[in-house]
Amino acid sequence: MRAVGTSQMEIAGLQARQAQALMRWTHEIMRPAPSPMHHFNACAELWTMMIGNCAEVAPRVAAAGGSVAAPVVKLPVKRSRDRLVLLERDEQTGETYERKVA
Secondary structure (H helix, E strand, O other): OHHHHHHHHHHHHHHHHHHHHHHHHHHHHHOOOOOHHHHHHHHHHHHHHHHHHHHHHHHHHHHHHHOOOOOOOOOOOOOOOOOOEEEEEOOOOOOOEEEEEO
């Protein structure tokens, strides 16, 4: 139960940092910009911060969730369900059929 709480706290912290980055970005975008490059730099900074935050939190969440996660069970192998039967006519006689499976 402690691992679940730890991972939830890490996710909540990540969401708080993402919200701060988004608020900083909206503040930068809403200001009058001297050039379009200012907006481009603000967007690049936003994505850099968001990816950095995720990269920082991911190992801790994986470590906390690793002890809680159930083992992965392999699915059984499925049989082929190709049951389509094609009937081909002999062009010359028009009467005989040959069964072929697609």
